[in-house]
Amino acid sequence: MKKLLSLVLFITMTSVIYAGGYRVSVQGQRAIAMGHTGVAVVNSAELVFFNPAGLVYLENKLNVSVGASGIFTDVIYQNEEFGTSFETDNSVGTPLNLYASYKVNDWMSVGLGVYTPYGSEVTWPTDWSGSHLVNNIDLAAIFVQPTVSFKLSDHFSIGGGPIYVTGSVNFNRNLNRTLSDIDGNRANVTIDDSGVNNWGWTIGAMFNPVENLRVGFNYRSEIILEAEGGDATFTNVPNSPAVPFANGSTNFNAELPLPAELTVGLSYEYKKWLFAFDYNRQYWDVYESLDIDFTNTPTGPDSVNPRNYKNSSVYRFGLQYQATEKITLRAGYYRDETPVQPGFFAPETPRNDSDGFSGGLSFAVTPKLAIDASFFYLRFDEVDASYDSYLENGQSVPFGGTYKSSAFAPGLGLTYKM
Amino acid sequence: MIKNIKYLAVLALGLVACEPEFDNPIEESATITSGEADFSNYVALGNSLTAGFADGALYITGQENSFPNILSKQLALVGGGEFTQPLMADNAGGFSNDPVTFPTRFVLAFDAEGNPGPARYTGAAPSTDFTVNLGSSFNNMGVPGAKSYHLAAPGYGNAAGVAVGLANPYFARFASSPDATVIADAIAQNPTFFSLWIGNNDILGYATSGGVGEDHNVTNNLDPTTYGGDDITNNNVFASVYNDLIGALTANGAKGVVLNLPDVTSLPFFTTVPNNALVLDEATAASLTGFFQAVVGIVTAQVAGTGAPLAQAQALASQYAFTFNAGPNRFLIKTEVTTTNPLGVRQMTEEELLLLTIDQAALAQGYGSVVLTPEVLQVLGILQAGGTPTAEQGALVIAAISGIEDADALDAQELMAISTARDSFNATIAGLAAANELAFYDVASDLAQAANGGIPFDGGVITSQFVTGGGFSLDGVHPTPRAHALVTNGIISAIQDTYGANIPTVNPGEFGTVTLSNEVN
Numbered sequence: 001m002k003k004l005l006s007l008v009l010f011i012t013m014t015s016v017i018y019a020g021g022y023r024v025s026v027q028g029q030r031a032i033a034m035g036h037t038g039v040a041v042v043n044s045a046e047l048v049f050f051n052p053a054g055l056v057y058l059e060n061k062l063n064v065s066v067g068a069s070g071i072f073t074d075v076i077y078q079n080e081e082f083g084t085s086f087e088t089d090n091s092v093g094t095p096l097n098l099y100a101s102y103k104v105n106d107w108m109s110v111g112l113g114v115y116t117p118y119g120s121e122v123t124w125p126t127d128w129s130g131s132h133l134v135n136n137i138d139l140a141a142i143f144v145q146p147t148v149s150f151k152l153s154d155h156f157s158i159g160g161g162p163i164y165v166t167g168s169v170n171f172n173r174n175l176n177r178t179l180s181d182i183d184g185n186r187a188n189v190t191i192d193d194s195g196v197n198n199w200g201w202t203i204g205a206m207f208n209p210v211e212n213l214r215v216g217f218n219y220r221s222e223i224i225l226e227a228e229g230g231d232a233t234f235t236n237v238p239n240s241p242a243v244p245f246a247n248g249s250t251n252f253n254a255e256l257p258l259p260a261e262l263t264v265g266l267s268y269e270y271k272k273w274l275f276a277f278d279y280n281r282q283y284w285d286v287y288e289s290l291d292i293d294f295t296n297t298p299t300g301p302d303s304v305n306p307r308n309y310k311n312s313s314v315y316r317f318g319l320q321y322q323a324t325e326k327i328t329l330r331a332g333y334y335r336d337e338t339p340v341q342p343g344f345f346a347p348e349t350p351r352n353d354s355d356g357f358s359g360g361l362s363f364a365v366t367p368k369l370a371i372d373a374s375f376f377y378l379r380f381d382e383v384d385a386s387y388d389s390y391l392e393n394g395q396s397v398p399f400g401g402t403y404k405s406s407a408f409a410p411g412l413g414l415t416y417k418m
Numbered sequence: 419m420i421k422n423i424k425y426l427a428v429l430a431l432g433l434v435a436c437e438p439e440f441d442n443p444i445e446e447s448a449t450i451t452s453g454e455a456d457f458s459n460y461v462a463l464g465n466s467l468t469a470g471f472a473d474g475a476l477y478i479t480g481q482e483n484s485f486p487n488i489l490s491k492q493l494a495l496v497g498g499g500e501f502t503q504p505l506m507a508d509n510a511g512g513f514s515n516d517p518v519t520f521p522t523r524f525v526l527a528f529d530a531e532g533n534p535g536p537a538r539y540t541g542a543a544p545s546t547d548f549t550v551n552l553g554s555s556f557n558n559m560g561v562p563g564a565k566s567y568h569l570a571a572p573g574y575g576n577a578a579g580v581a582v583g584l585a586n587p588y589f590a591r592f593a594s595s596p597d598a599t600v601i602a603d604a605i606a607q608n609p610t611f612f613s614l615w616i617g618n619n620d621i622l623g624y625a626t627s628g629g630v631g632e633d634h635n636v637t638n639n640l641d642p643t644t645y646g647g648d649d650i651t652n653n654n655v656f657a658s659v660y661n662d663l664i665g666a667l668t669a670n671g672a673k674g675v676v677l678n679l680p681d682v683t684s685l686p687f688f689t690t691v692p693n694n695a696l697v698l699d700e701a702t703a704a705s706l707t708g709f710f711q712a713v714v715g716i717v718t719a720q721v722a723g724t725g726a727p728l729a730q731a732q733a734l735a736s737q738y739a740f741t742f743n744a745g746p747n748r749f750l751i752k753t754e755v756t757t758t759n760p761l762g763v764r765q766m767t768e769e770e771l772l773l774l775t776i777d778q779a780a781l782a783q784g785y786g787s788v789v790l791t792p793e794v795l796q797v798l799g800i801l802q803a804g805g806t807p808t809a810e811q812g813a814l815v816i817a818a819i820s821g822i823e824d825a826d827a828l829d830a831q832e833l834m835a836i837s838t839a840r841d842s843f844n845a846t847i848a849g850l851a852a853a854n855e856l857a858f859y860d861v862a863s864d865l866a867q868a869a870n871g872g873i874p875f876d877g878g879v880i881t882s883q884f885v886t887g888g889g890f891s892l893d894g895v896h897p898t899p900r901a902h903a904l905v906t907n908g909i910i911s912a913i914q915d916t917y918g919a920n921i922p923t924v925n926p927g928e929f930g931t932v933t934l935s936n937e938v939n
Binding site: 075398405 | 441930
């Protein structure tokens, strides 16, 4: 079991995509198929993530949901003035989720979830024209969340639990637009840290005012990942006292916020149909600046990168249809607003407003075991955007162009109930 | 199973359909066009500027950042083909078989006090052997050191002639045969488009040698095979050679761009050491003024001693009554010894220039004014006390005057020779460009702008200031990669005007300037 868990952790570690800032909405196969709705849907153990309060309304004693998606992301960039064009070469992300709940008695359930709501993997061609901002980034955060849920009445329940987060980051960029060694190799730095841990919490409530209608609320706290003493490796720095860095390793400190998220929503059941709506509010304004301090330099942060994200909203709609005894069909749509403000469009999270389209089905192999399949396609508008806060000798040097992104993710999962 | 295959096909289709695609991808842009020109085979002709020579040497990254190579990447968007260059073997520069004449490049080094200055790179020894012929011609036919007439000179690429100064080691590396000419090797490649930037060295050698060479507009020598490296090419020779080059290049209908010649005297090589760098405090200024009053007395006595009337002797000697003030003063410069200037020295005029290579330590020791030894000071003491020095003592004082050597400066006459030749050469270039309907880039005016206020780019301003200006490499003559980017944009603009092409420019801010390194022993 321990081995299995570490395997799961390992796989999730390598499984990330960029999205919603670096929010990745792939926290359950059934939910994904329904536009990632679920705060008011009582369906499976995926509730551990979507709304712990709902666990207590699950009919079965034991509920287990596991799932994985393969995420294919691609970003293209071009600048018509300079005739440049570049495309990312991101590896396929395979985020994994694991949820379980157990009904202790009629009024209390306990649960456990392992999931990866934040992450980003963007790999631009090395030394591309935005390489002074990013060559590649790989950011991952695994959430482990024990949960308890209480039924206060048939109409109302609450739930919640602590969240343990372990994160990792690997980020490479060139030191500036031109610095190179004698052979013209661009000077760059890689920062790398893992096992960056912290705690947070989540709380939810569910209200069932009438039969067939549920209203849900969930709040997940902000968690700041503080990397201290991570490895910073400088490469191709020219041998000169005029450069404040030398080739080799030093340490760095940096902070990355995983913002709080509030979700309210409802679901309505009508015969074989279920309709769900979720509203997410993501409190991205905590992400003001990405500051990196190399510890071998005397004072203050050495790299200040303003982000000035704003709070953003996601509107999610999901539909479920019980087609046959064994087959359940699902579809969904969501509108995801970007937290990135004009002039702060950094190519390490090249993210503008997007429309998500999803679908999927469940096939009940036995009454206890179902196979869940899902896909989603995230469609981004083509956007002319720039990052204006890069400074050269105190002067702003904007980096901009036209970006277009897409993400496509087919997924498979199993739901077991007993 | 068949059903499954169908699903797989749908899935694969879905994946492909999800690839992002721009509404107007650059690769398929209808507005980016070559116009009337055909860039499929671009050949660049010229000298060190075309070759990518910088920091006093030719090395790989300099070649990669040469304007023809940068331009070829933009031309690739409008049908341009592969662009090959005779890359050197390393980034140290210089030739392994003659590292004295062809040393490694300059890098910007910092001394123990943190003062930056150019120094020869010693991190690696030159590893390029100019007797090794690369065995083919290249799109970049730029040959460092070439003058206009060299492009048509047989034997210019004969490695055996390098040691005796009859051939060019850079051309020897890729000349198709020992008696090949640059122009014939270029034409043999059947270029559809060419750039020609030649003539700079027809003036520059004279200028960087401080004008010690011959001005063949004065000698009227029309035989370039007799010219020395430091000479100014005769205007008619230049016009004739240039006309032949253009004729050969356009014979098969190729289109091209030609560049004119910037004012060499605005290069940092001539503007970095000011002619008034003799900075004095009040006491030293007064003592120097007093020194030359003594000189006037000594010269008056000498001239009067030859039997001339005293008034005439005084008038002649008074030209040496140089006065010095606290602050900057202009240096003294050597001139011809004549009956009207028996000491052969005068003060520099405002427009006259000193070379970057002048011995700055010597300047600090009195070169350009007076080298005051204890013996000289003793004589001055005698004079101040009202005594009369002996003839020997007088000669000692006169000998202490240390005017700038001709080879360290460009005087007014030399400057005139340079500008006369340049004006004539540029008239030839502009005239032949117009007559042959070629694109013409007035790079001279852009360089004047860099020297006179600067050229803005997204990260600041590019100027001709030595080391810090961003426009010139550490030899003070050749451009940096960033300046090559500016030249590229100027050429693109000229091509657009002449041929109706529309080609994206490059961003100079993405190109570097001087290279830092403390591997200088």
